[in-house]
Amino acid sequence: MNKLAQKNDLKHLFRDGQTIMVGGFMTCGTPEGLVDLLVEMNVRDLTIVCNDAGLPGKGVGKLLKNNQVKKLIASHIGLNPEAGQQMNDGVMEVQLVPQGTLAERIRAGGAGLGGILTHVGVGTIVEEEKQKIVVDGHEYLLELPLKADVTLLYASRADKAGNVYYKGTTRNFNPVMAMAGATVVCEADEVVEIGQMAPEDAMTPGVLVDYVVAKGGSK
Amino acid sequence: MIPNPEQAKTIIAKRIAAELKDGWLVNLGIGLPTLVANYIPEGVHVTFQAENGMTGMGPVPEPGKENPLIQNAGGQIVSILPGGSFFDSLTSFSLIRGGHVDATILGTLEVDQEGNLANWIIPGKKVPGMGGAMDLVSGAKLVIVATVHTEKGRPKILKKCKLPLTAHHEVNMIVTELGVMDVRPSGLVLREHHPDVTIEEIRSLTEADLIISEHIKPMAL
Numbered sequence: 311m312n313k314l315a316q317k318n319d320l321k322h323l324f325r326d327g328q329t330i331m332v333g334g335f336m337t338c339g340t341p342e343g344l345v346d347l348l349v350e351m352n353v354r355d356l357t358i359v360c361n362d363a364g365l366p367g368k369g370v371g372k373l374l375k376n377n378q379v380k381k382l383i384a385s386h387i388g389l390n391p392e393a394g395q396q397m398n399d400g401v402m403e404v405q406l407v408p409q410g411t412l413a414e415r416i417r418a419g420g421a422g423l424g425g426i427l428t429h430v431g432v433g434t435i436v437e438e439e440k441q442k443i444v445v446d447g448h449e450y451l452l453e454l455p456l457k458a459d460v461t462l463l464y465a466s467r468a469d470k471a472g473n474v475y476y477k478g479t480t481r482n483f484n485p486v487m488a489m490a491g492a493t494v495v496c497e498a499d500e501v502v503e504i505g506q507m508a509p510e511d512a513m514t515p516g517v518l519v520d521y522v523v524a525k526g527g528s529k
Numbered sequence: 530m531i532p533n534p535e536q537a538k539t540i541i542a543k544r545i546a547a548e549l550k551d552g553w554l555v556n557l558g559i560g561l562p563t564l565v566a567n568y569i570p571e572g573v574h575v576t577f578q579a580e581n582g583m584t585g586m587g588p589v590p591e592p593g594k595e596n597p598l599i600q601n602a603g604g605q606i607v608s609i610l611p612g613g614s615f616f617d618s619l620t621s622f623s624l625i626r627g628g629h630v631d632a633t634i635l636g637t638l639e640v641d642q643e644g645n646l647a648n649w650i651i652p653g654k655k656v657p658g659m660g661g662a663m664d665l666v667s668g669a670k671l672v673i674v675a676t677v678h679t680e681k682g683r684p685k686i687l688k689k690c691k692l693p694l695t696a697h698h699e700v701n702m703i704v705t706e707l708g709v710m711d712v713r714p715s716g717l718v719l720r721e722h723h724p725d726v727t728i729e730e731i732r733s734l735t736e737a738d739l740i741i742s743e744h745i746k747p748m749a750l
Contacts, residue, residue, distance in 0.1 A: 335581040335582070335600070335602070335604075335618075336581070336600065336602075336603070336604030337604070338581070338597070338598065338600045338604065339598075361618070362658075362660075365604070384658065385658055385659060385660050385661065386657060386658035386659070386660035387656070387657065387658050388656075388657025388658060388660075389604060394655070394656055394657075397656065398653075404656075406656070406658045406659060408659050408661070408662075408663040408664050409580065409618070409622065409659070409660055409661040409664060410618075410621075410622030410625060410626055410661065410664035410668075411663075411664070412618075413618040413619050413622055414619070414622070417619055428626065429626075429667055430626065430663050430664050430667045430668070431663055431667075432667075432697065433694060433696065433697025433698070434663065434693065434694045434695065434696065434697065435693045435694075436659075436663065466598070476615075477598045478596060478598030478599040478600075478609075478615060479579070479581050479582045479583055479598065479599055479600050479601075479615060480598050481582055481615060481616065481617045481618075482581050482582050482617060482618050483617070483618050484617070485617045485619070486617065486618060486619050513617075
């Protein structure tokens with residue numbers, strides 16, 4: 311099935327109030343063109359799940375700058391001063407989650423699990439209001455799944471069936487977020503025909519991806 | 530004589546590098562800990578992990594040779610050495626939480642004599658977030674804190690951390706420009722001191738109760 315789409319044909323997927331996952335780590339592996347589409351559409355009151363707050367003017371930082379984010383679920387916001395400012399001003403709610411726990415909560419959401427147990431955060435404010443479960447004498451926190459209405463995925467290369475290959479450190483949160491989005495849109499640096507990607511190179515299986523757009527492709 | 534801040538960084542990085550063993554997988558936090566990579570002793574082969582998804586992390590490339598798709602966890606363009614690998618965040622944090630990382634080296638705002646660490650939030654002032662620090666401190670086999678002994682004259686090694694913790698009872702070792710301390714069940718044990726600094730001077734710059742090791746010796750600088 312050919313999943314190649316034009317970016318502007320995807321506007322029907324986005325609405326105010328949605329939860330959107332955005333791949334990337336300090337914007338390395340973030341689909342900038344799809345973020346631009348959200349900025350252009352000016353959808354508001356979004357809950358964004360991303361490793362971080364991006365950088366000023368880059369990645370999800372563009373959504374923050376445009377005041378489109380109601381809540382940010384991330385592990386680190388220190389490299390984008392706008393995020394701390396909006397949090398202190400009460401404009402945006404920020405839920406900080408240890409990075410490994412964030413990845414596992416997303417995995418739980420995409421993998422049909424009711425949550426995960428982790429020792430990380432025990433004895434810190436991360437444990438507040440969370441259920442503790444003792445297994446074999448060790449204390450764990452029950453961390454709950456995260457899901458999204460839409461995931462914005464990056465690809466170094468995608469075929470038209472939606473199989474995704476990642477170069478360098480661009481992989482980060484992308485594969486796990488591809489599992490946790492009800493709809494998954496991928497922006498690829500390079501799009502190839504079906505059959506042009508070795509199946510072994512499909513780091514994210516195409517069955518998880520609904521739409522593929524080419525980076526910098528025609529609107 | 531107390532070393533100045535620039536000397537301090539070099540002393541700390543060198544001393545920690547000497548602690549790393551051949552074959553280890555090591556994660557370096559941002560800032561001061563990254564300097565440790567410059568002082569790995571000859572004959573010791575250490576693999577560095579970047580928690581955003583790489584083992585075999587190499588140095589910052591020469592100008593003109595940067596690949597923007599190879600970055601460290603601080604968003605800095607780095608390189609990957611032969612034998613290295615890239616992976617996703619799930620794999621990266623499975624390595625970390627699963628005890629596959631031999632040592633993690635982190636900077637801190639506060640650390641205390643019970644091995645508690647606080648380095649991710651100053652409520653109401655600065656809230657960068659914990660990033661991967663909580664996972665690293667809870668999961669790595671050896672947790673080494675790299676820190677200057679005092680900040681603006683105030684001790685950083687306390688009886689009890691006042692800031693919200695990054696992890697509870699997880700720190701094994703503290704290295705400053707003035708000495709090397711181990712967190713043991715009996716308390717915080719000073720086992721090495723800067724050769725030009727007396728134990729009494731160190732005590733006066735430390736809020737924590739220091740137990741002086743019977744085998745205390747000068748740090749190799």
